[in-house]
Amino acid sequence: MKDKHRPAWILKAVTLIDLTTLAGDDSLSNVSRLCLKAARPIAKDVLEELGFDYEDNSPIHTAAVCVYPNRVQEAVDVLKKIKMLGKINVASVATGFPAGQTPLNARLAEIRYAVENGATEIDIVINRPLALAGKWKALYDEIGTMKEACGTAHLKTILATGELDTLQNVYNASMVAMMAGADFIKTSTGKESVNATIPVGIVMARAIKDYQHKTGYKVGLKPAGGVRTASDAIQWLILVKDLLGHHWLNPALFRFGASGLLGDMETQLYQYVTGRTPSGYEFTMG
């Protein structure tokens, strides 16, 4: 890619991020910072130098923030306060994230709790033992009940591909999730030892394309876990553009799940604009 196009690709990628915090010590304070960062992800001078408005109507904000169910209400409140709720969605992981090893009733209750608190996107994890045992109908039924529990909230289905053993299982699980009503299929929780990889992305994009051919429905793709650099992000954008088409590169059909991707994007954009490396004092949260 020509260097002059790089900032545009990076800015595009910024708008496709589900800015995530999924840590045991998450609190009102870091969730607030996350929301402020989601609303103003790139420093004012850098953004203006690239020709974008920094003010309220700036199109450069992340697609969503992604938090644990217990933190949904706080994220909703902060985004409402800064008038960004709706422009930035609140996504919640649920269903015993990341392992999914809790009874189905508890997993469903967690979805309902997150939705009642204002989450409009729910990231569930699939039951890996069902997939590994080839019990696809049982997996379909579980995801179907989770879709129902979501109500009007969008369902993102995390396959945890690093634990599915084979690419055939990844393809089958993708198909089952889509047939059960997933709005997005997502690679990983970020907590497996292997997370979003390009080979898995190719298989999932292929499944999405096959599903579209069979049904006419477009399902989104969300690589998540270990996407850390602007170059990683651009690789994913190129993969999606090549396999699914340019129109898939919008927040309704593509997201990055990432906690640590913005830092490198900011650095890269700063370097592009100023020709120098940031000192470390250049960027502050919020």
Ligand SMILES: O=C[C@H](O)COP(=O)(O)O
């Ligand atoms: O869904 C999002 C992932 O948990 C984020 O993973 P990450 O912390 O490796 O970026």
